[in-house]
Amino acid sequence: xxxxxxxxxxxxxxxxxxxxxxxxxxxxxxxxxxxxxxxxxxxxxxxxxxxxxxxxxxxxxxxxxxxxxxxxxxxxxxxxxxxxxxxxxxxxxxxxxxxxxxxxxxxxxxxxxxxxxxxxxxxxxxxxxxxxxxxxxxxxxxxxxxxxxxxxxxxxxxxxxxxxxxxxxxxxxxxxxxxxxxxxxxxxxxxxxxxxxxxxxxxxxxxxxxxxxxxxxxxxxxxxxxxxxxxxxxxxxxxxxxxxxxxxxxxxxxxxxxxxxxxxxxxxxxxxxx
Numbered sequence: 475x476x477x478x479x480x481x482x483x484x485x486x487x488x489x490x491x492x493x494x495x496x497x498x499x500x501x502x503x504x505x506x507x508x509x510x511x512x513x514x515x516x517x518x519x520x521x522x523x524x525x526x527x528x529x530x531x532x533x534x535x536x537x538x539x540x541x542x543x544x545x546x547x548x549x550x551x552x553x554x555x556x557x558x559x560x561x562x563x564x565x566x567x568x569x570x571x572x573x574x575x576x577x578x579x580x581x582x583x584x585x586x587x588x589x590x591x592x593x594x595x596x597x598x599x600x601x602x603x604x605x606x607x608x609x610x611x612x613x614x615x616x617x618x619x620x621x622x623x624x625x626x627x628x629x630x631x632x633x634x635x636x637x638x639x640x641x642x643x644x645x646x647x648x649x650x651x652x653x654x655x656x657x658x659x660x661x662x663x664x665x666x667x668x669x670x671x672x673x674x675x676x677x678x679x680x681x682x683x684x685x686x687x688x689x690x691x692x693x694x695x696x697x698x699x700x701x702x703x704x705x706x707x708x709x710x711x712x713x714x715x716x717x718x719x720x721x722x723x724x725x726x727x728x729x730x731x732x733x734x735x736x737x738x739x740x741x742x743x744x745x746x747x748x
Contacts, residue, residue, distance in 0.1 A: 476497040476498075476561065476562070476563075476564075476565050477497060477498065478495035478496075478497070478531060478561075478565075479495060479496055479497070479498060479499050479501070479502035480493055480494070480495055480502060480628075481494050481495065481496055481502055481505045481506060481527045481530055481568070482494065482506070482509070482526060482527065482631065482632070482635070483526070484526065484527060484528050484529060484571075484579075485526055485528075485571065485573040485574075485577060485578065485579040486526075486528035486529065486569075486571050486579040487528075487579070487734075487737040487738055488733050488734040488737040488738070489528065489529055490577070490579070490689070490737070491689070491692060491695075491697060494527040494528075494529060494530035494531070494568075495530050495531045495561075495565070496530050496531065496565055496566060496568065496614065497531070497564065497565030497566055498566075498615070500615070500623070501566055501614045501615055502627075502628075503623035503624070503625070503627045503628075504597040504598055504599065504614050504615075504619070504623045505527065505568060505597075505614060506623070506624070506627035506628055506630075506631040507597055507621070507623040507624045507627045507631075508525070508590070508593045508594055508597050508599075509524070509525045509526070509627075509631040509634065509635065510624060510627060510630045510631050510634050511593050512525040512586075512589065512590060512593055513525055513631070513634035513635060513637070513638055514634060515589060516586075516638055517634070517637055517638060521586075521638075522574065522575065522638065523572035523573060523574045523575070523580065523638060523639070524572065524573050524634065524635035524637075524638040524639050525570060525571075525572060525573075525590070525635075526570070526571055526572065526573040526579075526635070527568050527569070527570060527571075528568075528569040528570060528571040528579065528610065529559065529568070529569045530559070530565070530567070530568050531559060531560075531561040531565045532557060532559035532560060532561060533561055534554065534555060534560070534561065534562060537551075537552075537554045537555060537557065537559075537560065538554045539730075539731070539734070541553060541554050543731070543734070543735070550606075558602075558613050566613050566614050566615050566616075567602075567611065567612070567613045567614075568611075568612050568613075568614065569608070569610045569611050569612075570582065570590060570610050570612065571610065572586070573635070573639055574639065575638075575639045577639075581610065582609070582610065587609045587610075590612075591609075591612075594612045594614070595617065595620070596619070596620045596621045597614070597619055597620075597621060597623060598614060598615060598616070598617055598618065598619035598620075599612050599613060599614040599615070599616055599617070600612065600613055600616040600617060602616070661683045661684055662681055662682070662683040662686070662714075662719045662720070663681070663682055663683065663719070663720045663721075663722055664679065664681050664711075664714050664715075664719045664720065664721045664722070665679065665680050665681070665682065665721075665722050665723075665724060665729060665732060665733070666678065666679050666721065666722070666723045666724070666729075667679075667723075667724065667726055667729040667730075668723050668724060668725055668726065668729070669726065670725060670726045670727075675723050676693075677691050677693075678691055678692055678693055678729070679691045679711065680692075680733055680736070681714065681719070682732070682736035682740070686740055687733075687736040687737045687739070687740035690710055690711065
């Protein structure tokens with residue numbers, strides 16, 4: 475396995491909130507510099523949303539899983555271990571998206587993609603997705619840099635992203651949340667992950683229903699819903715239980731599979747790429 479260097483967190487599908495990585499420190503600086511320049515351009519034209527990496531390095535378990543369920547999810551993926559996303563042999567490929575102020579993800583517009591391709595090329599990368607119909611797919615360290623990366627790219631990328639994705643004012647909408655759940659409780663399911671080794675439930679949850687997917691707690695860490703609601707995860711779970719939302723505890727693999735499927739289906743109902 476090659477080394478891992480962060481290019482910030484994803485906001486896409488089941489990878490939402492998950493740190494993304496590339497294979498070298500130089501590539502990380504290149505990617506973060508692309509973000510800085512793209513976000514500055516976005517701000518200058520009054521656009522909304524910051525550039526982010528949907529997916530960088532891809533684990534071999536994830537590659538195998540996506541290959542197995544590609545027909546169910548309606549996605550096109552490379553056979554296992556052949557992708558430039560592969561964390562063992564490559565790790566220089568990135569899929570880009572836009573993170574919106576509410577934490578959701580959208581695809582770039584045609585104008586935004588054109589700008590992105592130019593910026594990536596200037597930083598030593600190539601839009602290789604042109605060969606298979608993926609405007610979001612790029613590979614770094616494929617050409618000579620025209621522009622050296624910013625040495626403080628990580629700090630600048632965080633700052634420019636914050637400018638374009640300000641956090642909404644937090645309130646404590648326990649009562650509105652309760653009313654929503656009362657009207658939709660019979661269509662929702664509250665999933666919890668169980669540790670395969672210990673057999674004990676883990677502090678990892680999500681809620682899903684028709685056109686809905688949202689993490690409550692992931693790997694013991696609060697998610698955007700907790701931040702935005704302004705109430706803690708325990709209170710949210712208490713409300714769910716009180717309002718009769720069905721609760722299901724699943725083995726790790728079943729939990730991860732359902733999480734991926736529900737996340738993709740929810741994005742599809744919102745007209746987003748999956």
